[in-house]
Amino acid sequence: MKQKLFHKIKLDDKTSQRELLRFVASIFDPLGIIAPFTIRFRKVLQAAWNHGPKWDKPLQLDENSDFGNLKKELSSFQDVHLPRKLLNEIPISSIELQTFTDASELALSAVSYPRIEHIDESVSVAFVIGKARVAPIKRMTIPNLELQAAVYGAQLAQFVKDEMDIKIHKQVFWSDSTTVLYWLRTPEIRRRIFIANRLAKILDVSSAQDWFYISSTRNPADDGTRGYNIHQMHVNSRWLCRSVVKQTVRQCIPCRRMIxxxxxxxxxxxxxxxxxxxxHQVFQTTGLDFVETEWVFNPPAAPHFGGSWERLVQIFKLSLYKVIGSRTLSDDILWTLVCEIESNMNSRPLTNVTSEINDPLPLTPNQFLLGRASVNYPPGLFETQKVTVSRSWKSAQELASHFWKRFLCEYIPNQQTRSKWNxxxxxxxxxxxxxxxxxxxxxxxxxxxxxxxxxxxxxxxxxxxxxxxxxxxxxxxxxxxxxxxxxx
The missing domain is CATH 2.30.30 (SH3 type barrels.)
Structure with missing residues (x-):
């Protein structure tokens, strides 16, 4: 779906401040789609105002010439259409809001583009909003103007995040001012009130790690401060073109490190x-003759290579840290605590725990290590004469066979699930x-x-x-x- 940006505008032949102001005020461009062109009118208006308010008197020669050229551009301009649809049918993986800022002696500019990554690893970028305004009449240094443009960009990005119905997962800002980036990365240094106040506004809605450097030749916000001819106003212009954002992110090594x-x-x-x-049953060959075994070690910083047993190491450490804290224990107390933690860990269920009273109890490591679910011995006294060796052996074998079947049917399948990295x-x-x-x-x-x-x-x-x-x-x-x- 596409929408016409704007229609041809009829202009009077008058060239006064009143006519110029009337025209500038009549432009309705809330998204700033043609901001690089309309900023030229605003520059002429500010230059005329600097000579004092003369509403109905003709503009000075140079101002009249600039305004006349702008009117001629409009009279020969053809309608432009721009796609309105921001998202396509492919499900979204993440959205980054890329915002560019720039400033010159005459104007400030900011423009934002959502960079959308889809689950099929494709990337799309769209123009969402751009703004350009004239610089204050009171002269300011370029670094201060660039800082003001950064405030402008931070506020514009926050506006987009507040107004859009889709979640923005990350925001990235670009500026061609190394001075502004240095100020943002050294907030601990005391600055003048003007700088400190604006840094606070920027860091209130972003962090220093969100800001990166971009050269002026690649900065689309540079179009908003310089302005361009109306005939350059088309969907492939740098201001509206989506490829510039893709190229900037792909070629910028520091920003790729961050995102x-x-x-x-x-x-x-x-x-x-x-x-x-x-x-072969479980634990059948544990601890036997490893002289000819070829050991394969996990790489450093890769405990996940150990799988379930490394997870148990983590659980044990966390339990130990939480119980001990900063206290110092004697050997006996520490040994007792380790045994208690071991007992609890080996009592954990390996299979599903159901709420049905008639279902068998879940398997636990203790049942394989000790032959019973608990480390405690069963209560009661038994006469030795009533327990024969053969009956005891058959009972143990039957119990082991029962555990083994349940181990194969209930526990092993659970070890093949992939909750991530799939x-x-x-x-x-x-x-x-x-x-x-x-x-x-x-x-x-x-x-x-x-x-x-x-x-x-x-x-x-x-x-x-x-x-x-x-x-x-x-x-x-x-x-x-x-x-x-x-x-x-």
Whole structure:
């Protein structure tokens, strides 16, 4: 669906301040679609006003010439149509609001584009709103004007977020002023009141990590401050064109560091050694002759490689930390506490717990380790004469067989579910550049690394790699990496 932007406007032959003001006030462009053109009228009006209010007197020669040229452009201008539809039928994965700001001695400008990523990994960008206004009559330095434009952009982005019915997952701001970016990244330094107040307004609706540098030649907001000829007003212009946002995000390495998703390899199948075969029962060969065993170690910073047992390590640590806190325990008390935690963990259900009273109790690790659900011995006294060896052995075998069947039918299938990492992704390749995720380190400080060796699994999926980093070679899992360049 497309809508006509505006129709041809009839202009009087008069060239006075009144006529100029009447025309500027008559333009209805709430989305700022033609702001790069209308800002030229506003500049002429401000220049005329600087000579004093002379409502019905002819404009000065240069002002009259500028206004006459603008009227001629309008008289020969053809109607322009712009697609109104912001979203297509493909389900959305995430939406980033990209906002560009710029300032010159004569004007301030800001323009916003939603960058939409879809579940099929396609990306679409659309013009949503743009604004341009003349600079204050009182002269200001360029850095101060750029700062005011940044406030303008932050407020514009907040307006879009408040008015749109779709969720904005992330906002990104662009400015071609390194001074403004420095001010935003050093809020602890005391500034003049003018600067401090405007920094507070910006940081009230955004963070310093949301702001990035862009050169003036690639900044679409630069059109809003310079202005352009009405014949440049078409859907492929930089102000309305969507490709400029895609190119800017793709080519800007620092911003990709901030918005790039962390890599995630598809979760592997359940290892074969965990599946029953040849009637081997659980724990049958535990602890036996590992002299000829080839040990395969997990890469550093990859506890998820351990699967369920590493999850138990985490549960044990958390339980220990929560109970002990900052206290110092004696050896006996610590040993008792560890045994209690062990008992509770081994009493956890491995199969589903139902509310039906007649259903069998869920399997627990204690039933395999001790032959009973609880670490406590069963109550009661039994006469030795009434318990024969053969009867005791048959009872134990029957109980073990019962546990084993339930283990195969109820527990093993639960180990093959994939709650995450269930999509295939492109494998990393040797010589690819990645960012190395480090704990307790912000994205902006993630080091750059180069893949020098890949370690694919039996299914061909790469889940760990060897990297060449600024601090030497390191082996890291796939989920601790973020690609620098992707096909998006």
């Amino acid at each position: 790039q998703e962390v890599a995630a390899a598809q979760m592997a199948d359940l290892p074969e050694f965990k599946l029953p075969r040849d009637n 999509k295939t992704s492109e494998n990393l390749k040797v010589k690819e550049l990645v960012w190395l995720l480090e704990d307790f380190t912000p994205r902006s400080l993630w080091p750059l690394a180069k893949v020098i060796e890949i370690h694919p699994g039996s299914d061909g999926v790469v889940r760990s790699v060897k990297l060449n980093t600024p601090h030497g070679e390191k082996v890291r899992p796939f989920i601790k990496l973020s690609k620098v360049l992707t096909n998006k």
